Amino acid sequence: LIVMGIESSCDETGVGIVAWDPAAPDGPVRLLADEVASSVAEHARYGGVVPEVASRAHLEAMVPTMRRALAAAGIEKPDAIAVTIGPGLAGALLVGVAAAKAYALAWDVPLYAVNHLGGHVAVDTLEHGPMPPCIALLVSGGHTHLLRVSDLGEPIEELGTTVDDAAGEAFDKVARLLGLGYPGGPAIDRLADGGDLAAIAFPRGMTGPRDARYDFSFSGLKTAVARYVEGCERRGEPVPMADVAASFQEAVADVLTMKAIRACRDFDVSTLVLGGGATANSRIRSLAQERCDAEGITLRVPKPRLCTDNGVMIATLGAHVIAGGAPPSPLTVATDPGMSVQISAY
Numbered sequence: 001l002i003v004m005g006i007e008s009s010c011d012e013t014g015v016g017i018v019a020w021d022p023a024a025p026d027g028p029v030r031l032l033a034d035e036v037a038s039s040v041a042e043h044a045r046y047g048g049v050v051p052e053v054a055s056r057a058h059l060e061a062m063v064p065t066m067r068r069a070l071a072a073a074g075i076e077k078p079d080a081i082a083v084t085i086g087p088g089l090a091g092a093l094l095v096g097v098a099a100a101k102a103y104a105l106a107w108d109v110p111l112y113a114v115n116h117l118g119g120h121v122a123v124d125t126l127e128h129g130p131m132p133p134c135i136a137l138l139v140s141g142g143h144t145h146l147l148r149v150s151d152l153g154e155p156i157e158e159l160g161t162t163v164d165d166a167a168g169e170a171f172d173k174v175a176r177l178l179g180l181g182y183p184g185g186p187a188i189d190r191l192a193d194g195g196d197l198a199a200i201a202f203p204r205g206m207t208g209p210r211d212a213r214y215d216f217s218f219s220g221l222k223t224a225v226a227r228y229v230e231g232c233e234r235r236g237e238p239v240p241m242a243d244v245a246a247s248f249q250e251a252v253a254d255v256l257t258m259k260a261i262r263a264c265r266d267f268d269v270s271t272l273v274l275g276g277g278a279t280a281n282s283r284i285r286s287l288a289q290e291r292c293d294a295e296g297i298t299l300r301v302p303k304p305r306l307c308t309d310n311g312v313m314i315a316t317l318g319a320h321v322i323a324g325g326a327p328p329s330p331l332t333v334a335t336d337p338g339m340s341v342q343i344s345a346y
């Protein structure tokens, strides 16, 4: 079974193709094509994703990206199409869903409408094989979710999410404050490399005894960084950029990994999966590894290319959904910009 995945929920136009073979010795999913076109450069001057710009970029990129994927896989058409219907930007989602419906109709293949967040978790099976019940931590520019996954074909339980900024968004906002440009995550990561992560005691949001166990908050941290920088400027002192970056990054990594491990312990789960573009962060990775090792938890992290938005993750989730026996979605299926992670497919 060959499944094509179409992704357009944010600023990446992704078309991925995978082959599903449950009898294959090295895992059921095999990669055939992974084509991504990103409009990230067009958003840089605004310091964040501009929905209308993203939608137009998807319109221009969709068909060429699709053609490249088909050529790379060496096929004329897939056996099924999976498409992200949410959560994401309304106009951006419409482009991918319209394309998926048109191709499904033209090729006479079934359409499966799936959840973007489930895709971030499912993509790990491509590299690391079948997934036992796990806790998943998704961190990107638009999302921060702590999830409990029992089976990829089944609804996912959301344990917690951010009450304000997403983790990647916090990186982007702090980078902007430090004059580092957009996207800010990679720049802060590089700068932090030469800094002292214990130099400044930035706050750990929502870690008090009365706070929700699995929710996150990063806006207080962002404000604390702003106050610190203002303080330096007021006193006429140079801002210790590398120390600020390292201490900020440590505060984010500390809270994310602490709550992820807490969830593993609470639910007696011994596998933690990371996903989303911000898991490219070197400190989030190393601290997660350190804490998982200490707890006897297996950490699974897809390679960076598969952590950011792409079509392969949607194709992979689609394959799991099909294998789970879900019926195809009607061609009238609508986008769902605020889609809950509890729904893996329509």
Ligand code: ATP
Pocket (backbone or CB within 6 Å): 009, 010, 011, 012, 088, 140, 141, 142, 143, 167, 168, 169, 171, 172, 183, 184, 185, 186, 189, 276, 277, 278, 279, 280, 281, 282, 307, 308, 309
């Ligand atoms: P979505 O939220 O729908 O998944 P997105 O485009 O916002 O989409 P991704 O493309 O998955 O998210 O990831 C981009 C985000 O990841 C940006 O916020 C970026 O700053 C952050 N990021 C990328 N590399 C790093 C890094 N090394 N450290 C921290 N953050 C990073």
Ligand code: MG
Pocket (backbone or CB within 6 Å): 010, 011, 012, 141, 277, 308, 309
């Ligand atoms: Mg992106």
Ligand code: FE
Pocket (backbone or CB within 6 Å): 116, 120, 140, 276, 277, 308, 309
């Ligand atoms: Fe994403």
